[in-house]
Amino acid sequence: MTGTRGFMFPRTATGRASLVPPPPWHYSGQMLTVEYRTDPAAVAELLPSPLTLADEDPGAVAVIWADWQSCSDTFEELLDPVRAQYLETFVVVRCQYRGETFSRCVYIWVDRDYAMVRGHHQGYPKKLGELYVTRPVNVGRAGPRLEPGGRFGATCSAYGRRLIEATFTITGQSETAGFVNGHPMIHHRVFPAIEGGADSLDELVTMRGYDAEAGPCYSGDATIQLYESPVEELTRLAPLEMIGGYWREVGVSWNGGTTLERHNRVDGGAR
Numbered sequence: 001m002t003g004t005r006g007f008m009f010p011r012t013a014t015g016r017a018s019l020v021p022p023p024p025w026h027y028s029g030q031m032l033t034v035e036y037r038t039d040p041a042a043v044a045e046l047l048p049s050p051l052t053l054a055d056e057d058p059g060a061v062a063v064i065w066a067d068w069q070s071c072s073d074t075f076e077e078l079l080d081p082v083r084a085q086y087l088e089t090f091v092v093v094r095c096q097y098r099g100e101t102f103s104r105c106v107y108i109w110v111d112r113d114y115a116m117v118r119g120h121h122q123g124y125p126k127k128l129g130e131l132y133v134t135r136p137v138n139v140g141r142a143g144p145r146l147e148p149g150g151r152f153g154a155t156c157s158a159y160g161r162r163l164i165e166a167t168f169t170i171t172g173q174s175e176t177a178g179f180v181n182g183h184p185m186i187h188h189r190v191f192p193a194i195e196g197g198a199d200s201l202d203e204l205v206t207m208r209g210y211d212a213e214a215g216p217c218y219s220g221d222a223t224i225q226l227y228e229s230p231v232e233e234l235t236r237l238a239p240l241e242m243i244g245g246y247w248r249e250v251g252v253s254w255n256g257g258t259t260l261e262r263h264n265r266v267d268g269g270a271r
Contacts, residue, residue: 005018006018007020007021007022007023008020008117008118008121019113019114019117020114020117020118020121021072021074022072023072023073023254023255023256024072024073024253024254024255025070025071025072025118025253025254025255026070026071026072026073026075026251026252026253026254027068027069027070027209027250027251027252027253027254028068028069028070028249028250028251029066029067029068029069029070029249029250029251030066030067030133030135030136030247030248030249030250031064031065031066031067031177031246031247031248031249031250032064032065032066032133032152032154032166032168032245032246032247033062033063033064033177033178033181033245033246033247033248034062034063034064034154034166034168034222034224034244034245035060035061035062035063035178035179035180035222035242035243035244035245035246036060036061036063036222036224036239036240036241036242036243037057037059037060037061037239037240037241037243038059038061038237038238038239038240039059039238039240040053040058040059042059042236042237042238043058043059043061043093043095043237044058045236046093046104046106047093047095047104048188050097050098050204050261051095051096051097051102051104051186052095052096052097053095053096054094054095054096054101055096055101057094057179058094059240060093060094060179060180060243061091061092061093061180061237061239062091062092062093062178062180062181063089063090063091063092063164063166063224064089064090064091064092064181065087065088065089065131065133065154065156065166066087066088066089066090067087067133067135068085068086068087068088068115069081069084069085070084070086070115071084083114086110086111086112086115087110087111087131087132087133088108088109088110088111088115088126088131089108089109089129089131089154089156089164090105090107090108090109090124091105091106091107091108091234091237092104092105092106092180092181093106093180094180094183095186097186097204097260101183102183102184102185102186102206103180103181103182103183103184103185103186104185104186104187105124105125105185105187106125106237107125107232107234108124108125108126108127109126109127109128109129109131109156109158109163110126110127110128110129110131111128111129111130111131113128116128121189122185122187122189122205122207122254122257123185123187123188123189123203123205124187127158128158129156129157129158129163130155130156130157130158131154131155131156131157132153132154132155133152133153133154133155134151134152134153134154136150136152136247144170146170146216146218146247147170148170148171148172148220149169149170150169150170150218151167151168151169151170152167152168152169152247153165153166153167153168154166154167154168158229158231158232159229159231161227161229162227163226163227163229163232163234164224164225164226164227164234165224165225165227166222166223166224166225166245167222167223168220168221168222168245168246168247169220169221169222169245170218170219170220170247171219171220171221172218172219172220173216173217173218173219174217174218174219174246175217176217176246177214177217177246177247177248178243178244178246184206184207184208185206185207185208185257186204186205186206186260187204187205187206187207188202188203188204188205189201189202189203189205190202190203199263199264200264201264202262202263202264203259203261203262203263203264204259204260204261204262205257205258205259205260206257206258206260207254207256207257207258208257209252209253209254210252210253210254210255211251211252211253212250212251212252212253213250213251213252214248214249214250214251215248215249215250216248216249217246217247217248218246218247218248219244219245219246220244220245220246220247221242221244221245222242222244222245223242224239224242226238226239
């Protein structure tokens with residue numbers, strides 16, 4: 001596209017209309033994580049070759065609500081917060097690739113278009129949804145305090161149907177915010193060829209952030225309920241045993257990943 005600019009579409013003469021600015025991207029937010037165990041076979045069916053189940057606790061699942069503020073390296077989005085603030089709910093499992101354990105996002109909903117397309121660049125299978133999570137407070141009574149007894153609720157809906165609802169009650173502090181989402185991410189970046197019948201983009205990639213910071217972590221009791229939808233398959237990951245819940249404030253930056261395998265179609269063939 002000679003003569004046009006922009007990291008993502010639409011590419012224009014100046015690039016200002018691009019839906020997503022170029023990385024690095026910076027994130028600060030609050031994360032509510034609920035972990036449980038499901039049937040490992042339900043996790044396995046979401047792991048395309050060459051990925052396999054994790055050796056340890058293969059049925060572990062994390063459902064995470066993240067209330068983000070994000071920006072590019074210009075930080076200009078922070079003065080126009082409609083371009084900086086969004087929520088997402090994502091479902092993470094663990095898997096193995098060549099003997100190493102990775103985290104993998106298998107479902108995710110987000111409430112802003114730029115965050116959805118930015119995630120597609122990274123291999124996250126983002127869809128639009130309506131997400132809500134209780135925010136903690138330091139003054140007043142209209143919210144939980146970050147202390148034992150603080151109670152949170154969270155929901156995820158899409159296409160007019162509630163998909164997930166969860167609760168979390170703080171019982172104390174924790175060193176970690178769970179274990180399922182604690183590894184480098186491994187994703188497939190795919191895009192169907194215009195001729196049909198194959199993918200013109202088919203890559204296995206891994207990535208992790210840098211300059212990560214984290215505040216105190218709070219752990220506690222959690223509940224979660226998954227609901228049916230004609231356009232979702234989330235209930236196939238139905239919980240069999242609860243592990244627990246976690247709340248933490250986090251910050252991280254991102255500036256690219258690594259391609260592990262590439263199977264893109266070139267001139268009708270593959271490589």
